[in-house]
Amino acid sequence: MDPDQDLDQLELNPRITAAARRAKVTSARQALTVSGPDLQRITGLSRSDVQQLQTAAASACRAHTPVPALLLLRGSGPGLGSGPGLGSGPGRRLGLGCPALDGLLRGGLPAGGVTELAGPSGAGKSQLALQLCLSVQLPLLHGGLQSGAVYICTEASFPIRRLQQLISQQVELRADLPPALIRSIQFSDNIYIEHTADLEALQACVARRVPLLLARGAVRLLVVDSVAALFRSEFQAGDWPERTRRLLAFGAALHRLSHDFAAPVLCINQVTDVVDGSTAESLGLVDAKVSPALGLAWANQVMVRLMMRRLQGSVAAGDQRSAARRLEVVFAPHLERASCCCAVWREGVRGVTGHMIHDTHMTDT
Structure with a gap:
């Protein structure tokens, strides 16, 4: 209209x-x-x-006709599981491929809405995003959405070698699936990579190329890695009104894509030091040393906020050893505040159990 x-x-x-x-x-x-x-x-x-x-x-x-709550409950509203290959069940989720992580998120990322994954450098955020790019290609029965993914890089180059390693290890990560099913999927053919060097390129990608892929049913997952990089670098301290305006417009565009195509949107975010306890509390991060970047303006654009951190300690499984991580639900309309320990292995990010912990001193770094 x-x-x-x-x-x-x-x-x-x-x-x-x-x-x-x-x-x-x-x-x-x-x-x-x-x-x-x-x-x-x-x-x-x-x-x-x-x-x-x-x-x-x-x-x-109004861009869309209001959807009654009863239709939302039934999963029959517009954009709710009506896209190609999505089915029509309510509360569609994109699984992460790990029972512990999927249990924390009640099945995975919601198909409608923007999910933020924030954390310090080296926490494992991009690892989890790559894992989702593979998981989305699996059939609905196995937690996927039977489609591809768009991965937008705004700072570092796309980690193609790590992606290839994850693809080769899918049989190990998803031991619950028939190996023949995994081998039948050409994972690398269904991931569309975009590099955007400035905000204009990022907005053009989200406004034109991504909707085209979604409309064709070629993809059902959008990853932005990271959302803070360009908004931090292109504006000075005195430019906050314009930065806020552009940030809100970008968030609105992501929500429209997610709603129209029932596609999960994952935005990886950097962190900033928390000045005092009141700031941390206002962001839902009591006693935290860092908080997600871009402040409350961006926080209000996010439906689900997750934090991933490295811990002081390591875990072991077979011949592998990894730094321990914690994935935490900061806020979500359907989830309680909770967390679980995990680690990054050759085959991907998986939750860890008590007997796998090698060092007992495990605190946030």
Whole structure:
């Protein structure tokens, strides 16, 4: 719908339209940028007339028809499992391929909404993102979405060697699946890699190329690695109003893609030092030393926030040893605040159990 739509095109009593025009309110956008009491004052309309005017204007600006809660519960609303190969079950999730991690997230990443994975450098964030790029290609029955992934790199080059290693180790990670099924999937053919050096390129990719792939059913997962890199580098301290505006527009674009195509969106984020305890508490990170970058403006664009950290300690499994990690649910509408220990192995990121822990001193670094 067009927010600049003329009031004459709205379903309104001609008397209301005429009064608004006399006050130089001629479009739906203008009717919504003035408060109700101010509209009453400048137009001379009653409170109920102004409510009718603003309701009609809001309908003209709305991009999607409202979805009743009952349809959301049934999973039959628009964009909820209606894409190619998605099925129509409610609460569709993209599994991570590990029972412990999927248990923490109640099945995996939600198919509708933006998930943020934040953490310090070396925590294992990109490892988990690569794992999801493979998991999304599995059949629905096995926690996948039976489609490909788009991986947008904004800072480092794409870790192609690590991806190839993960592909070769899929039989080890997914021992619950028939090896023939895994071998039948050409994993590398279904991952589309984009490198964006500036915000203009990033926004063009999200606005044009990604929707085309989603509409064709070629992909059902979007990864941005990382969301903070360009927004941090292209703006000075005094440019925060423009940065916030661009950040909110970017978040809105990601939500539209996720909603329209029932596709999980994973945004990897950097972290910044927390100045004091009150700042940490406002971000849902009580007693944390770091918090996700980009502040509250970005936090309000995220439906699920996950944190991944390295711990002081290591874990062992067979001939492998890895630094211990913790994956934590910071906030989510459907999850409680919880965490689990995990580690990065040749075959991917997996949860760890008590008998695998080699060093008992395991605290956040």
